[in-house]
Amino acid sequence: MISTGPEPLLTLKGLTKSFGTFKANDAVDLEIFPGEIHALLGENGAGKSTFVKMLYGALQPDAGEMIWRGKAVTIPNPAYARQLGIGMVFQHFSLFEALTVAENVAVALPGDTPLKKVAADLEAVSREYGLPLKAGAHVHDLSVGERQRIEIVRCLLGHPDLVIMDEPTSVLTPQEVDDLFTVLRQLASEGKAILYISHKLEEVRALCERATILRQGKIVGTCIPREETAASIAKMMVGADIHQIRPSKARSQSAQPVLSIRGLSMDSREVFGTRLKDVNLDLYPGEIVGIAGIAGNGQSELFDVISGERLAGRPEQVMLFGHPAGHEDISARRARGAVFISEERLGHATVPTLSLSENVILTRYRVNPGLKSGLFLNRGLAKSLLGTIVEKLDVRKSAEDPAAQSLSGGNLQKFIIGREVLEDPKLIIVNQPTWGVDAGSAARIRQTLVDLAESGAAILVISQDLDELFEFTDRLAAIAEGQLSAFEPVAETNRNAIGLKMSGAFSGVPA
Amino acid sequence: MSDATLILIQAVLLTISTAATPLLLAAIGELVVERSGVLNLGVEGMMVMGAIGGFIGMIVTGNPYIGAVVGVLFGMALSLLFAVLTLTLATNQVATGLALTILGLGLSGLIGEPYVGRSAVRMPVLNIPGLTDLPIIGRLLFGQDLIFYISIALIVGVAWFLFRTPSGLKLRAIGDNPQSAHALGIKVIRTRYLAVLFGGACAGLAGAHLSLVYTPQWTENMSAGRGWIALALVVFASWRPFRILAGAYLFGAVSIGQLHAQALGIGIPSQFLSALPYLATVIVLVLISQNRRLTLINTPASLGKSFVPDR
Numbered sequence: 058m059i060s061t062g063p064e065p066l067l068t069l070k071g072l073t074k075s076f077g078t079f080k081a082n083d084a085v086d087l088e089i090f091p092g093e094i095h096a097l098l099g100e101n102g103a104g105k106s107t108f109v110k111m112l113y114g115a116l117q118p119d120a121g122e123m124i125w126r127g128k129a130v131t132i133p134n135p136a137y138a139r140q141l142g143i144g145m146v147f148q149h150f151s152l153f154e155a156l157t158v159a160e161n162v163a164v165a166l167p168g169d170t171p172l173k174k175v176a177a178d179l180e181a182v183s184r185e186y187g188l189p190l191k192a193g194a195h196v197h198d199l200s201v202g203e204r205q206r207i208e209i210v211r212c213l214l215g216h217p218d219l220v221i222m223d224e225p226t227s228v229l230t231p232q233e234v235d236d237l238f239t240v241l242r243q244l245a246s247e248g249k250a251i252l253y254i255s256h257k258l259e260e261v262r263a264l265c266e267r268a269t270i271l272r273q274g275k276i277v278g279t280c281i282p283r284e285e286t287a288a289s290i291a292k293m294m295v296g297a298d299i300h301q302i303r304p305s306k307a308r309s310q311s312a313q314p315v316l317s318i319r320g321l322s323m324d325s326r327e328v329f330g331t332r333l334k335d336v337n338l339d340l341y342p343g344e345i346v347g348i349a350g351i352a353g354n355g356q357s358e359l360f361d362v363i364s365g366e367r368l369a370g371r372p373e374q375v376m377l378f379g380h381p382a383g384h385e386d387i388s389a390r391r392a393r394g395a396v397f398i399s400e401e402r403l404g405h406a407t408v409p410t411l412s413l414s415e416n417v418i419l420t421r422y423r424v425n426p427g428l429k430s431g432l433f434l435n436r437g438l439a440k441s442l443l444g445t446i447v448e449k450l451d452v453r454k455s456a457e458d459p460a461a462q463s464l465s466g467g468n469l470q471k472f473i474i475g476r477e478v479l480e481d482p483k484l485i486i487v488n489q490p491t492w493g494v495d496a497g498s499a500a501r502i503r504q505t506l507v508d509l510a511e512s513g514a515a516i517l518v519i520s521q522d523l524d525e526l527f528e529f530t531d532r533l534a535a536i537a538e539g540q541l542s543a544f545e546p547v548a549e550t551n552r553n554a555i556g557l558k559m560s561g562a563f564s565g566v567p568a
Numbered sequence: 569m570s571d572a573t574l575i576l577i578q579a580v581l582l583t584i585s586t587a588a589t590p591l592l593l594a595a596i597g598e599l600v601v602e603r604s605g606v607l608n609l610g611v612e613g614m615m616v617m618g619a620i621g622g623f624i625g626m627i628v629t630g631n632p633y634i635g636a637v638v639g640v641l642f643g644m645a646l647s648l649l650f651a652v653l654t655l656t657l658a659t660n661q662v663a664t665g666l667a668l669t670i671l672g673l674g675l676s677g678l679i680g681e682p683y684v685g686r687s688a689v690r691m692p693v694l695n696i697p698g699l700t701d702l703p704i705i706g707r708l709l710f711g712q713d714l715i716f717y718i719s720i721a722l723i724v725g726v727a728w729f730l731f732r733t734p735s736g737l738k739l740r741a742i743g744d745n746p747q748s749a750h751a752l753g754i755k756v757i758r759t760r761y762l763a764v765l766f767g768g769a770c771a772g773l774a775g776a777h778l779s780l781v782y783t784p785q786w787t788e789n790m791s792a793g794r795g796w797i798a799l800a801l802v803v804f805a806s807w808r809p810f811r812i813l814a815g816a817y818l819f820g821a822v823s824i825g826q827l828h829a830q831a832l833g834i835g836i837p838s839q840f841l842s843a844l845p846y847l848a849t850v851i852v853l854v855l856i857s858q859n860r861r862l863t864l865i866n867t868p869a870s871l872g873k874s875f876v877p878d879r
Contacts, residue, residue, distance in 0.1 A: 115750075151747075151752060152745075160737055164754070169733075195865060197864070197865075
């Protein structure tokens with residue numbers, strides 16, 4: 058296709074977009090050809106989302122030119138983008154939970170297509186591409202993988218020539234990723250162009266023919282991903298070498314587990330939550346143990362029971378340092394030397410509108426008596442603790458003591474981790490430690506955890522990022538529909554085995 | 569049964585429907601507003617403006633139909649103010665709605681001052697030959713004023729609009745997730761404007777019904793809390809049109825029933841009887857909304873949250 062007179066499908070010249078004084082995109086040039094899978098790579102905040110929104114008509118560029126099939130165009134709104142033949146599959150699914158699958162598709166179609174016809178078309182397309190879907194199902198009953206299928210089918214029903222995929226694999230199991238790649242290759246072979254936005258380098262190397270790399274709003278290079286290594290592409294993305302994690306040394310397991318959970322079964326508080334089914338685990342000093350799983354399989358329910366946000370049925374179901382702690386509240390568990398790092402950074406791990414030093418006080422005042430003097434708070438100490446955190450974890454912030462919500466995802470998470478590990482905890486439970494965090498900060502966070510394990514802390518990491526879990530945990534299990542598989546040493550398992558378990562393919566009662 | 573009993577039953581049914589119609593109208597309007605994700609707590613204010621508007625229109629022209637139209641326009645004018653504040657200027661919907669009620673009550677009292685004590689032309693009953701003379705239900709279903717027919721048509725029409733048309737689908741999508749709707753290119757703000765104006769029109773008509781049909785005269789604060797009851801009906805009906813119909817008529821029936829019970833002087837404290845309509849409506853509607861899954865599907869997830877599109 059490309060060899061016979063390479064006429065680009067879409068050419069972008071000098072696309073620029075500023076928000077106030079911040080240049081999100083600075084003179085971005087890009088060419089996309091029919092039938093190619095083109096990667097757009099960049100860290101969080103590099104300007105990928107802004108760029109894509111301009112292509113899809115959701116944002117208007119301040120300057121620059123868009124040429125579609127040889128003609129200059131302006132794209133005033135998403136409907137016009139779809140009319141041109143530009144389709145989009147969103148990162149944070151743009152689905153309506155209260156509507157059915159067919160209604161979700163119909164809402165994006167122009168004109169008055171009857172719902173019955175939409176349902177029929179939808180099922181035809183889903184068969185053609187091997188994306189099974191039921192038209193009448195309500196979205197909130199569906200898994201994340203199924204939700205993504207709706208997005209893809211909705212996009213394909215508009216008969217696009219260019220399909221934009223924004224971080225499509227961040228929530229999928231390895232098997233689901235393989236299925237997705239099959240669909241994308243089929244689309245490319247039909248002559249559709251695909252703009253694939255990601256920061257997962259191995260995937261890009263497996264899938265994409267060309268890659269354009271964005272850093273701080275500017276194009277910093279293009280490459281052919283197959284001819285590069287993940288490290289060399291990462292260097293272009295970050296602009297510096299990514300610091301490799303020092304592997305932890307072999308640690309001796311002492312007889313006494315720091316945390317043990319026995320026969321924990323529990324209904325969820327949420328209407329659409331997951332029921333925990335007979336969960337058992339033991340965590341020993343000096344080890345890092347991982348629980349892999351797709352979001353919504355009981356991770357937050359498990360986290361809540363361990364942290365004491367919810368009390369267990371019987372005290373001995375959750376043993377902390379040998380004490381039955383299932384009926385203790387969070388502060389009592391913290392006082393025993395445990396810390397809990399929630400997945401939800403704003404609104405759970407921190408109060409968004411309070412300053413960082415106030416957020417330090419909120420989780421530490423029961424553990425660090427110096428933070429209270431009589432009836433009053435010792436704000437001076439809180440500020441100096443903040444200083445220690447900032448220095449230790451390299452938290453970048455805009456003011457001396459800004460509101461938690463003003464920090465970027467990566468810096469906020471570094472602050473939270475730094476705050477929780479201030480007093481060298483003996484037990485750390487962390488849910489999704491580096492979700493949505495840029496590569497540099499993620500490496501720093503993992504290194505902090507590895508160092509703590511070496512000094513004897515026990516660490517439980519709940520994550521949906523398999524790369525992360527394989528990088529720094531010692532033992533690994535998967536959670537699926539509230540059931541926990543048996544733990545295996547990381548050296549004795551592999552991504553596919555864990556991936557299968559994440560989809561629920563394990564039997565029997567876990568050890 | 570004697571003819572006298574039949575006539576009594578007919579009369580009671582008619583008063584029930586007259587009591588239910590303004591609630592029905594205001595609630596179905598607010599249902600559309602809330603389905604789009606906007607919480608307008610100004611129903612009471614729009615309703616009382618509709619009442620004075622309808623009354624003035626009728627006095628000036630001598631025609632209750634023109635009066636009703638003026639009432640609708642008064643309700644819409646107030647809702648337009650709400651829309652500009654909450655949708656264009658993204659003010660807090662709860663505070664703005666409360667202010668709207670206070671404004672409506674005050675403003676209607678001011679402009680209604682010269683009309684206190686004047687008598688009105690009641691909106692005529694439209695009979696359908698043959699059907700109106702059916703026993704018991706004849707006059708209830710086929711011998712009523714125009715606003716009654718409109719109220720029933722609106723329930724059916726809104727249900728059809730929300731669940732059978734593409735525009736209704738878009739409106740529900742906006743109420744569920746305005747950010748996603750905007751990303752798909754659906755016009756969130758424009759749709760919400762239209763929904764709020766529709767809500768204002770319905771509340772205005774409900775008010776006009778009070779001053780032109782229910783008690784054909786103007787007294788200050790004559791909406792007497794019905795706007796708030798309509799708001800509660802929307803929630804307890806889990807945002808479903810036909811449940812509003814059931815709730816409004818249940819409320820009407822129990823309010824009329826307890827009046828008769830008080831008149832008969834049975835030995836139950838009158839305060840309890842006066843509270844009965846509220847209790848009964850709440851209990852019944854809570855019972856029918858027990859299915860949490862269905863309730864969750866029907867609750868507009870973005871209710872009351874301001875939406876500001878990306879720059």
